[in-house]
Amino acid sequence: MDWLDQIAWTGDGLVPVIAQEAGSNDVLMFAWMNREALRLTAELGRAVYFSRSRNRLWHKGEESGHVQQVHEIRLDCDQDVVLLKVTQLGHEPGIACHTGRHSCFYSVLKNGEWQPIDPVLKDPGQIYR
C-alpha cells in the first residue's frame, strides 16, 4: 500500500501539518497539505502546502523566497497529522511567518491578553514586493 494511502485524510482530502525547525526544534508554522502537496514535499525535499484560502498548491517561499528544506517527514499515532523537520532558508535567522517573524507563534497569553513578544526580523513590505 502506498504511504500516502495510509494517511487519514479529512473529508476535504487534507491533513494538518506542523513545521518544526531542525536543530532548535522551534515550531515555525502550521498549515495543511493535500495528497499532491505531500507527495511533492517528499519528492522535492521542499515544503509544499495546500492553501485553503487560495484553493491551490502553495510552494512555501514562492513569493517570499523563504523556502523550507525538508529533512524528515513524520506521522502521528492516528495517521492524521504530519510533522516536518525543516531548515528555513532565505534569511538568517529563518523567517517562516508572513509577518516577518521567525515563527507564526509569536503571541503569548499574559494577564488575559495575547501579547506579541517575538521581534519582526524583516519588514513584510521588503519580503513581498
Add this chain to the structure above:
Amino acid sequence: MDWLDQIAWTGDGLVPVIAQEAGSNDVLMFAWMNREALRLTAELGRAVYFSRSRNRLWHKGEESGHVQQVHEIRLDCDQDVVLLKVTQLGHEPGIACHTGRHSCFYSVLKNGEWQPIDPVLKDPGQIYR
C-alpha cells in the same frame, strides 16, 4: 474583548492545538480544544482538550495519569492555531502518546514507508488499566 473571542474558532467551535515539551522543544502531540477546554487549560495550568471522538472535554491524563503542566499558551499569526509549552508529568521521560511513547510523532517516512522509530517507554496495558 475577551482573549477567547480573539481566536478564529472553526465552524465546529474548535481550534487545533500543538503540545510542545518545554526544554527539549519536542512536539509531543496534536489535539483540539473548544472554548471551555482552552479556558480551563489557562485557569488550571493543565492541558484540557476536546475529544472529537468522545465529543466531550478530555482532561489529559485523566486515565493515564500523564498530565500536562502548561507553562505557556501561544497563538499564531492567523489566530487559528494554539501552541502549548508543557511539562509531561507522570513518567520519566514523559509519555504523551497513548501507545506509551514519548511523542505521538514516532513514525518517519523512509524508503516510501512509515517506520516507527521511537521506543515504547511503557506498555499501554500498564498505563490504561
